[in-house]
Amino acid sequence: MASNSAAVFGSTGLVGSYILSNLLATGPFKPVHTVGRRPPKATSPNLNSIIDADVTKWPAALTGISPAPHVAFSAIGTTRAAAGGIENQWKIDHDLNVEVARAAKQAGVKTFVFISSVGSDGFLASTSPYSKMKKGVETTVRELEFDxxxxxxxxxxxxxxEDKRFAEGLAMTFARGLGFLGLKDSFAQDAEVIARAAIRATQLADEGKAPSKFWVLGQGDIIRLGRTEWESKEEPKEEQK
Known part of the structure; x- marks a missing residue:
């Protein structure tokens, strides 16, 4: 296992692309592997992209990386419309994520990060198909007992x-409007902030500062780790310029 390497699934999506770009820009993970249908937009000498249009081969691609990545990020996800129905969405949002998590455990990955969604616990987890998908993956990650x-x-x-979503666009406009009232952070988060929170959490885990082996980051944690703490870590670098 390479102690400072990472693998990213979903690296061409909104959050996944920011996870990748921030890993490449800030380190300390080298190399960074991606597994996806198409190459990511980011480029770097430290980037190794595995391209395969057959998603069922992605778990095997992960176990085939040698040495195994220290950390794996999964931001795999689609919509019901793009998938062509709820059954096909389940195959991606649930089944594929579960198989990637199992492959990560088999490969010896120490830290596994899954980009889930608010509502994956509580009432929605038992009533909403989308929340059931996310909750199922979360349960698998817990049961696999990664470090x-x-x-x-x-x-x-x-x-x-890249794919415009009308209803989501309206919600984003509403969320940005809440920013004037200081309420946006409790409803919505910027994709890059989410990505940075995911990365920062792995760093804290490596430093022995994670609150538990199975760590759930809520919206407040995302803002704290991905914006407040991230920006405070960057400030000394800015002053040196």
Whole structure:
């Protein structure tokens, strides 16, 4: 196992692309592997992209990486419309994520990070198909008993997607309007902030500062780790310029 390497699934999606770009820009993970249908937009000498249109081969691609990554991030996800129905969405949002998590455990990955969603616990977890998918993956990550299993539960994700979603666009406009009232952070988070929170959580886990082996980041944790603490760590670098 390479103690400072990472693998990213979903690296061409909104949150996954920010996870990748921030890993490449800030380290300390080298190399960074991606597994996906198409190459990511980011480029770097430290980037190794595995391209396969057959998603069923992605778990095997992870176990085939040698040495095994220290940490794996999964931001795999789609919509019901893009998948062509709830059954096909389940195959991606639940089944594929579960198989990737199992492959990560088999490969010897120490820290596994899953980008989930608010509502994956509580009432929605038993009534909403989307929340059931996320909850099922979370349960698998817990049961696999990684050295650290990290679940990130953002609210509405803010950012520019390649595939425009009308209803989501309206919600984003509403969320940005809440910013004038100081209420946005409790409803929505920027994709890059979510990505940075995920990365920062793995760093804290490596430093022995995670609150538990199975760590769930709520929206407040995302803001704290991905914006407040991240920016405070960057400030000394800015002063040296």
């Amino acid at each position: 650290h299993g990290i679940i990130v539960r953002p609210g509405l994700i803010l950012g520019e997607r």
